[in-house]
Amino acid sequence: MKCTVLHESKGRIRVHICRSRMTLRQADIAEYSLAALSGVRNVKVFDRTCDIIISYECHRGAVIKALSELSLDAERAAELVPEHTGRELNREYEEKLVSAVTHRLLHKLLLPAPIRRIISFIRAVKYIARGIKCLLHGKIEVAVLDATAIGVSLLRGDYNTAGSVMFLLKVGDILDEWTHKRSVDDLARTMSLGVEQVWLKTSEGQEVLVPVSEVRRGDMVIVRTGSMIPLDGKVTAGDAMVNQASMTGESVPVHKSEGSYVYAGTVVEDGECTVCVESIAGGGRYDRIVKMIEESEKLKSTAENKAAHLADKLVPWSLGGTILTWLLTRNVTRAVSILMVDFSCALKLAMPISVLSAMRECSRAGITVKGGRFLEAVSEADTIVFDKTGTLTYSSPRVAEVITFGGRDEAEMLRLAACLEEHYPHSIANAVVKEAEERGLLHEERHSKVEYVVAHGISSSVDGERVLIGSYHFVVEDEKCLIPDERVFRHLPKQYSHLYLAIAGEIAAVICIEDPLRKEASQVVEQLHRAGLSRVVMMTGDNERTARAVAEKVGVDEYHSEVLPEDKAAFIRSEHEAGRKVIMIGDGVNDSPALSEADAGIAISTGAAIAREIADITISAEDLYSLVELKRYSDALMKRIAWNYRTIISFNAGLIVLGALGILSPAVSALLHNASTLAIGMKSMTDLDTGEKD
Missing domain, CATH: 3.30.70.100 (Alpha-Beta Plaits)
Structure with a gap:
């Protein structure tokens, strides 16, 4: 070039x-x-x-x-x-704005006065109709103020004021709409699937793990429990319960069977299905995300709802002030000046824009937030609950040792474990698969259908023998698998977590997992305490000894060991009953009930897809400092909303007083009101002031 x-x-x-x-x-x-x-x-x-x-x-x-x-x-x-970049949107509204200004100038400079008056009457019909429609619905809102101001100006023969007011209202509408759509567009473009590889079913019936970029229309993709559907398509085999909340807003999973259509970004909560891909790269997902952002009630924080209600409540007072001013002064110009000012525009624009901008800023920091009320919940929370594995510990634990029984081959046992675990990605499962890859242990898919038992393990069949892999509770206590060598079993290394592999009802191997503590964990807990979280709790399925050791190193206020998924959710419910606001952070399928129960559920970006789907917020897996950043952003957002309240109320109240005193004309009041609304809206789009970084 x-x-x-x-x-x-x-x-x-x-x-x-x-x-x-x-x-x-x-x-x-x-x-x-x-x-x-x-x-x-x-x-x-x-x-x-x-x-x-x-x-x-x-x-x-x-x-x-x-x-x-x-x-x-x-x-x-x-x-x-990407599918959408924002350039086309900006060009569309730039042209709308230029067109509005050009028409106004040509209207003023070229048309004779009688024609301008006729055009003013024609344009006024739209605004007056809006006001009348609002009154017919029993509401006194901003449209009534606009209609009254324009109507009174026309009846007085003040066509310049009426024209100026309508021009400013049109420009204000364009800028408000542009500002809001830009915020939604910026946010929607930050929301990605995060799916890099998929299980592709070949024409020979084998499953092959391939990059999602290599999938083409007509390919068959297999999706199992806890995994995200990577591409739009139609189910050709299997049955699954799919969580579609991110696409359709449905609160309960939807049953999908042969012939059903599934969307990219939704998650299989239970079962498995084979999908024939119809749209590569999740076509149409952007538009569905935009629709979800604009329509979802999740976006509405208490502060936003309060702003909307307050704005509507203040309209009758503005109308009353106008009537009172006219009764006291008999000056129509002063009365109309008050009509040009309302609190609604700025309140209804600035609050949502502040929230959307905060969500966009969080996205740039590797934090994905699904709605404003979750940022508000983080700001108000006094308790945070951590899952241990994959959150306080690194999300990529490693295999430290493989102990076999009955003379079985270590490499063969690891190969078999990886063959099963690769279908259900979790931090420990990933460690097994990675260790097999590093040892060069390739495997063929010799097992039958794989069944995942939440918080316990995996069950399948290999060469006609039942194979289990999972926790001690699942393999030994629930499934009653035999222990071939009690002496070796009693002396398993206690510093590691253990994954039990059983074949035909007997323990075949124990895989020892080293799960090192995140080096920043204790500092993050300390900073969360300083940021206002009075209670930091750790919950884990590990035994008492391991849980106590980790809790002491991290510095949490309390810990609970050997807990099941329902125990975590029950703990959060008890905290709610005690009047506390709770944040939950986890990364696994077993954390999903607690993530759903919390005021703000936070998932790790490398965690299970179902955890990320159910969670309200997703943070980067690189380190836990993003939790501290999230708290700062949340607190800064609430401060900005408070500042917006004070500024909007005081500035517009000042304009009303100056208009009533005759200092400001209606056109100037309208200009200053719209200018302030735009300025506050633009201020709300700027980066938050999160203060000093520790």
């Missing part, structure tokens, strides 16, 4: 693409292609002027080379561009 350097400074270059025009699609290709270059911090592409600004930390030569090799029509480059 031929380019000309327009300006250059250290770490920043502005170039001009030597071509007459650039489409929106080509601008996106240029932006995402250059942004993919290692060391490039930021890229801005101006499609109208064909200019590009690049901020970089890498060698200048690498940037120049990337520009020279840039192709705006290459299919490979186009694959880097």
Whole structure:
């Protein structure tokens, strides 16, 4: 691509693409292609002027080379561009705004006064009709104030004021809609599936683990309990209960059988199914996410609902103030000035925008939040409950030792364990699979249907023999599997967690799992205490000895050992009965009941898909400091909402007083009111002030 350097400074270059025009699609290709270059911090592409600004930390030569090799029509480059980028949305509203301003200027400069009056009457019909419709429904809201102000101005023959008010209202509507859609669009584009590999069923009937990018229309994909459906398609075999809350808002799982349609991003809660892919890369998911964001009641925090109710309640007072001003002064202009000001616009715009912007900012920090009320819950919470494995400990434990019984081969036992565990990803299952891969232990799928028993283990059949893998409670106590060598069994290494493998009713091997504590765990607990969480609790299925050792190292206030999934949920219910607000953090299928029960359920990004689906918030698996960041963002959001309240009420009250005193004309009141609404809305879109970082 031929380019000309327009300006250059250290770490920043502005170039001009030597071509007459650039489409929106080509601008996106240029932006995402250059942004993919290692060391490039930021890229801005101006499609109208064909200019590009690049901020970089890498060698200048690498940037120049990337520009020279840039192709705006290459299919490979186009694959880097997401389905929606926001550029088209911005262009749409830029053009709407320019059109509104241009029409107003032409209207004022070119049309004679009689024609302008006729046009003013025609345009006023829409606003007056809205006001009348509002009254007919028994409501006195902002539409009534607008209709009254425009109607009174027209009846007085003040066409300039009426025209100015309608123009400002139109511009305000465009800006409000643009601001809201930009926030929703930014948030929707941050929500990704996070599915990298899928089980593909070949024409020979074998299951092969492949990257999701290699799946094509017509391919058969197998999805099992706890896993996310990666692509849209139709079920061709199997039965499953699918959680579709992220797509349709349904609160209970939906039964899917042969012939049913399933959506990318939904999760199989129970059962398994084979899906014939009909739409690659989750086509249409963006639109469904946008719809979910706009319609879901989950977005509505108490503060947002309070703002909406307060805004509506203040409208009759504004109308009453207008009537009182006219009765006292007999000055219509002063009365109409009050009508130009209402609290509703700013309150109803600023609060949701603040929440959406906070959610977007969380996303940039690796935190996905499904609704404003969960940020509010985190800010107000006084108790946080941790699952141990995969949360306080690293989400990638490793196999430390494999102890076999009955003269069985260690490699063969590990191979068999990996063959079963790879179908149900969890931190411990991942450790087994990884160890087998590192030892070069490849395996064929020799087992029959795999059954997952929540919080216990896996059951299947290999060469006609029943095979079990899971906890001691599941394999020994529930399934009554025999222990071949009591002496060896009693002296299993106590510093490790144990995974029991049984074949034909007898223990065949014990896989010892080393689950090191996260190095930042104790510091995070200390910072959460300082941030206002008075009670930090750890709950684990491990034995008392292991649980106590971890609790002492981490510094939690209390711990509970040998708990089942229902015990965690019951504990949270008891905390609610005691009047506490509770956050729960976990990563496994067994944490799902507790995540659902909590005021804010938080899942680890590498955890089970069903945990991420049920959870209200998902944080990065890299470290637990994102929990502290989440608390800071939540507190900062509530401070911003409080600031918005004070600013909106005080500023608009001031405009009402100045209008009543005759200092401000109706047009100026409307201008200042709309300008303040836009300014507060834009302020609400800026990054939160989270204070000093520890």
